[in-house]
Every structure is written in C-alpha cells, then in structure tokens.
Amino acid sequence: MIRTAALKNQVSRILVLENLAAEARFIETELKRVNFGYESRRVWTMADFQAALVDFAPDVILAAGLPPEFTAMDALHALRDRHLITPFILVTGTAMERIALDCMREGADDYVLKSNLARLPDAIRNAIAKRLAETETQLAEQVLRRSEQNYRVIIEDTLEKREAELLRALEALQESHKALQAAQHQLIQVAKMESIGRLAAGVAHEVKNPLTVIVMGVEYLRKHLPEGAHEAVQVLDDMDAAVKRATRVIHSMLDFSAPSLIHREQAQLNPIVDSALGLLDRDLAKRSITVEKRLAGNLPRMPLDTSRMEQVFLNVFQNAMEVMEHGGTLTVTTGVKRLGEVAGGEKDPGSSLGSQSVIAVEIEDTGPGIPEEFLTKIFDPFFTTKPTGQGTGLGLTVIKKIVDMHGGLIRVRNREGRGATVSLLFPMERLA
C-alpha cells in the first residue's frame, strides 16, 4: 500500500536492493544532488527484503545489483505474492537491459540505466505519482462501488418495503372486495327473500280459502257416502292428504314471510336439542342411526323462541337422518367457541369475526355429504333434492330465517372423507 501522506510531502522511503555498498552510494549521491527528500534502507537477501517490506514499508523499491540467488525478478515476484503494489524500478547496467525488459513485462514500473542516473529522481516521482493516481482511481472506484452498493441496498430496501406495502394494500383491497361481494350477495339474497316473502303471504291468503272449501267438502262427503263406497273413501283420503301437503307448503311460506313472528325468552339450547331428538327417537332407531350427544354442561342461556328453535333442530336432524339411509351416526355438539375454530366459521365474510365467541351447535352426519354444486343453493326457497311431494323446498330456507332472526349464522360444509356438518352459530355479543 502506498503511504499517501508521505508521497504528497515528497519524503519517500526507498528500499534499495544492492549487494555492493559502493554501487548503492552512486544512487544516493545522485538523489542527494537533486535534493530528493528520502530515507533509505539497503538489502540484498530475500529474507531481508521480506522483512523490510513489513517493517520499513517502502514507498518505492529500486532494484540495482543483486547476486544470482536473489534476482530482481525474484524480488518482483515476492512483492506481487504479497499483493503489494509498491512501485518497482530497475536500475541496471546496459548489459542487464534484457532482464530489465523481462521485469517490465512482469509488472515493474520503470527502469533507469546506471549510465543515466540523472533520470532516477524523475523516475521515482513518476512511478509514485502514477501509483498514487492508480490508488486514487482505485479509491474512487471503491467509493463508487460502495456507494453503488449502498444505493442498491437502499433501492432494494425501498423496493422491498414498497412491495410489502403494495402487497398489504392488495390484501386489504382483496379483503374488502371479498367483503363487498359477500355483502352484495347478502343484499341480493335479502331482496330475493323479501319479494318471495311478500308473494308468499299474498298467495297463502288467496289459496287458504279454497283449501278450506276442499277440507270442508271432503268432510261433508265422507259423512254422506253410502256404505261400502271404498273407492270413494280412498279418493277422499287422497284429497285430504293433498290438502295437508298444500297446507304445509303454505305454512312454510308464511313462516318464511313473517319475520317478526318470533317470541323470545331466556333459555338454553341443550334442552331444545334433547326434545327435538326425543321427537325423532323412533325414526332414528328404525334407521339404525346412533345418536352421539356432546352437550356442554355450562352452555349460557340466550334469548330464544324455543318452539321455533325446536323447529330448526328438527329440520336439521331430519335432513341428517334422511341422508343416512343405511344407518350411521348423528353427532350433536354444543359449546362456546371462537368463531374461527368452528367448522366453516372461517368462511364468514367478515373474517375479523374469527375471534368472536359464539354459542355453537354442530350437527354431523355420516351420510354421503352434499354435492359441492348444491352447497350454495341449499338455502334458496324451493330448492329440494327430495322426490316431488316429499319436500317443500322451504325447510332450510325457513330455518335459516329463524336462525337469522336470532342473530345467528348457519354454515354447512362437507367433511373430509364422509358426511356433512351443519353449524348453528350465535355470536355472544349479538345476544346481549
């Protein structure tokens, strides 16, 4: 390394490689003659040269006369092996010019003929100036490289931060887009339900009077049929059944269209689950369905229309029962949970609800599950998979309405493997 300060002050440390003291004196005389400020050390063995590189730290090396075992070329190689760039000048006799040229090819900076020592001070200055310029260039390059690196780090850092910000913004946008879509879907559903509700109420009123006429007519005819008119009795029975079916549809439609028809009192869900299961006892046994109840002992009370809620459980249990044609297990679990922990709860459009406490009733069947394409339709009015005449297509629509009226959510999903889970979730904070 060049001692920049020393170079600038023109006080140079010169290491002279010369085994003859007399020859060395010629050089010193020449430098003194031109008042060249310097201090010097003379070495002529490899060991001393190596030592001097460390403890003398020369600014320039003058290779003059050396014995065959330590040539100028050896010195130059030793210097480069140490990755030193100290200027290296050959001071040679005419006979040695070829060696000097070889050294120049190997990276020596200059050579001065002993016959022309007057050129030595300039050669030293030039070599040092050249090395200084190179060093400054190197320094400048280093600074530039460092600043480029810093710049890159800053840019990369900024880009990374910006990218993270953009990603966050994108996520937020996607979230709100999803929430908006869900809200829009909900609004469309609500509007659809309301118009169906109004229509249902009107239709119900207009249809019930003629139905009453049929009921009355059937009753009348039944009393006035001649004895043994078995076929006519059968016809009347069929009419009676048809009227009952129509009445069921109308009652479902009215349930669906009369949202304020709810009478709440503080109650617990477990007894309602029990009583609904009790009503289905025989049907469940007939189908070889095992009931597994996991009802939380400390379930909080909540404002409930108990008969409506029983209707909800009956409907869900019946659906579960009907999909387990060849037996199975109906598992009913109640408890207080975080919304995010509940099956399907994480699908809630407002994912921030995840930490909300809910009173949860989960009903699992071991049936074949619900075809994926039906999952979005099962709450639509008049959607049914049952044979004509067996389902009104309003069961789930009505229970969703009842659950909505209790401030609750209903989630349906297929389980890995087999069966479906219906979750009825009542957020605690909405129950206050």
Next chain:
Amino acid sequence: MMPHDAAPGTPARPRRILLVDDEVVLTRLFRLNLQDEAGYEVRIENSGAAGLAAVPEFNPDLILLDVVMPGMTGREMAAVLGADPELGKTPIIFVTAVPPEGTPDSWHAELDGHPRLIKPFSTAKVVAAIEATLAGSGIPPGDVV
C-alpha cells in the same frame, strides 16, 4: 255430536251460530258441516254489513267472523258490536286465512281479545273452539288450527 243441552228447566234448543264470511262456497259447506257435526243452527251472511244487521234479528250464541272482507271488515263489525252494551256480549271467534304479524299475544290484542282460528281447519276443531269459548274457557293464545 248432539245439540247442546241447555241448563236444567229450560227447553233445549240448538246453539245459534252466525257465520260471516265473503267466501260464499266456503260458508255453504261450513254450514252443512257445522249442522252435521254439532247440530248447530247456522245462519250465513257474506258481508260485514249484512252480518251486523243479522245479529239483533238472529240473536246468535256466537259469531264466526272472517277478518278480511270487502267493505266492512270483520274487525270493524266486531268493533261496532262491541260498542253495543247488549249485542257486544256475543262471543266472537275470528276465522282468518293469514295470521297477523307479531307474537301470539299481540295478535290477541289486535283482534280485541277475541280468539281466532287459522284456515284451513277441520269442522271438529271449530266445534271444539266454539264449545270452549261458550263454556268460558276460551282458546289459549297461539292455538292455531
């Protein structure tokens, strides 16, 4: 069912039921069935105004009254009757196709405390409601047929 037995010492007479409903076919069949089932004497009127006019003349034991009718509605007819100290004592059972919105308690209030039956219903249930009302036990709120 046989005609209602009157209190001891008074001559037995069938209960008189005034049926007011704008559905003509329904009232005709309804009367046949009420006569068959309980032996009531049933008079039909197909409007609120006609029903109101028939009350002092027919002197019914009970009125089966439709709620939604063109012209005078069942509620309006009940209100006019209710304002009369004598005629206002006649028990009324509303018969309606659509229950009003609200809780069973609020329906009761909306129909001025009169019980109501929801169509369609069987004659047996109507007869049971009539007998319960006349016996003073009434139909509990929420008893939707």
